[in-house]
Amino acid sequence: MKKMTKKKKLFRKVTALAAVIALGASLAGCGSSDGETTQRYSWPLATASPEDTVTQIFAEKFAEEISELSDGRMKIQVYANSTLGGDRDLLETCADGDIPFVVQNTAPQVSFMAYFPMFVDMTERECLIVGGGNVAYRKVIVMLDFGAKVTVVAEDICDELRKDLRNG
Secondary structure, eight states: OOOOOHHHHHHHHHHHHHHHHHHHHHHHTTSOTTSOOOOOEEEEEEOOSOTTSHHHHHHHHHHHHHHHHTTTSEEEEEEOTTTTOOHHHHHHHHHTTSSSEEOOOSHHHHHHSSSBTTTBOOTTOEEEEEOOSHHHHHHHHHHHHTTOEEEEEOSSOOHHHHHHHHHO
């Protein structure tokens, strides 16, 4: 085994010391100037609504309140006008955990949820619709979408319902 010369030993010590000093100097810039570290958070909030709607105004107000109540440590970035996707896309990405906040009206959620809005699983449940007009037709469509077994009792039915019955 070769014996290390004094020069090589000194060179290694100087190199190691220089590396430690460089590492220390680079880490010194990581703290804040007042000596304290402050954790900050930032999240997206998405909406498909245009900027002048109540939904969008609520989203902006929510972002302001979060910032104010957290003394600026939490920030909500609002994305309006379907910037991050349409109603269905936003619900899916929120359900998947990609977007933590979505503000929208309830209409898009009805076709997304597996439950009728009264939070009852309608799958294979018998459902009676009395009447055959346009309102009854809309109820039939919704119940069928939720997997209900629908029975309609009416003296007469509207053209749309009649057409759907013929088409199965």
